[in-house]
C-alpha cells in the first residue's frame with residue numbers, strides 16, 4: 001500500500017543510498033570487455049585503495065560481504081589450519097562458522113558481546129602458541145550486531161609483541177568509510193568489506209584489500225578456490241577489467257560514492273559519524289536505557305545498540321515504530337534477539353535525519369509502553385546545537 005513520505009531505513013546496513021548514487025547507476029549497462037569500461041574499472045580499484053588507505057592491492061567481487069569473508073580465508077589458508085577468532089558478537093560468530101565449514105580449525109576467544117576484542121587476550125593466546133601453528137588472527141572491526149569497535153592497531157601491536165607471524169584479517173564491512181580504517185598504517189594483511197554500509201551503495205559488491213604478506217601466503221595456500229581466486233583477478237584488474245562479469249552498474253555507483261566521500265573529506269565523514277554517535281548515546285542515557293557496549297573506548301559511531309528494560313520486547317517495539325512511523329530499526333541477532341534494538345546512524349546521514357530517527361524512537365517507546373524517561377530527543381538536539389559541526393571543526397583545525 002502507498003505510504004506518503006520517505007521510509008526511514010535506520011538499520012545498520014543496508015544503509016540509505018543517496019540520490020546521486022542512484023542516478024549514477026541509472027545508466028545503460030555497458031560492455032564490460034569494451035574499451036570504455038577500463039576507465040571505470042581502474043577508477044573503482046584505485047578509488048577503493050584510497051578508502052582502505054592502502055597502496056597495496058584491492059579486489060572487488062560481485063557478492064555480499066560474506067563472499068569476501070570466504071575469499072579472505074580460501075586465498076591464504078590450507079585445510080586444517082588453526083585460526084584465532086574473537087567472539088565480539090553475531091558477525092564474528094558467523095565468520096567463525098564459515099571457517100569451520102571450509103575445513104579450518106577456528107579457535108574462538110569467548111566474550112559477553114559487550115565490547116570489542118581484548119588485545120591482551122589475543123597476545124596471551126599467541127604467546128602460548130610456541131610452534132606458531134596459528135596461521136591467522138581474525139577480528140571484526142565494527143561488530144554490527146552489538147555496536148562495539150575493536151581497536152585494530154592494538155591487535156596488530158599484540159601480534160607483534162607476541163612475536164607471532166600470523167596474518168591479521170579484519171572484517172570492516174560496516175566500519176569502512178564510517179569510522180577510520182588504515183590498512184597500511186595498521187599493518188592489516190587482509191581486509192574484508194561490502195558496499196551496503198558506509199559506502200552508501202545497495203548490497204552486491206564486496207572487497208578484499210591484500211597485503212604483500214597475504215599475497216605471499218596465497219601462493220602456498222591450498223584450500224580450493226575458483227570464483228574467489230585473487231590470482232585470477234590480478235591480470236585483468238591491471239588493465240581495469242575483471243575475469244568474469246562485474247556488477248557493472250554498481251561500479252558506476254561506487255565511483256560516485258567514492259567521489260562523494262572525498263568531496264566531504266574522510267576526516268569530516270568520520271567526525272560526522274562521531275557526532276551522531278555521541279548525540280544518540282546521550283539520547284539513550286536520557287531515556288534511562290542501557291547501551292549494549294559497556295566499554296566507552298569501544299563505542300561504535302556506526303550504530304547504537306539499546307538494551308530493552310526487563311519485560312519489554314524489542315521486536316514488539318520495532319513493529320510499533322514501523323507501523324506508526326514507517327521506520328525500520330535493527331533487530332537483536334541470535335543471543336540478544338528481542339532483548340535489544342539497533343539504531344543505525346551511518347552512511348548518507350545528517351543532523352535532521354538523526355533527529356527524525358530519535359524522535360521516532362522516543363514516540364515508539366511511548367506507544368509501545370516501554371518504561372523510559374522523556375527528553376532523549378531533546379538531549380540529542382541540545383548536543384547537536386551546542387557542538388561544532390564537523391566540517392567547521394576540521395576547517396578550523398587546518
Ligand SMILES: *Cc1c(COP(=O)(O)O)cnc(C)c1O
Nearest residue numbers: 064065066091142144173174194
Ligand atoms: C553486514 C555485515 C556482514 C555480512 O555481510 P553480508 O553482505 O550480509 O554478507 C558481516 N560482517 C559485518 C561486520 C557486517 O556488518
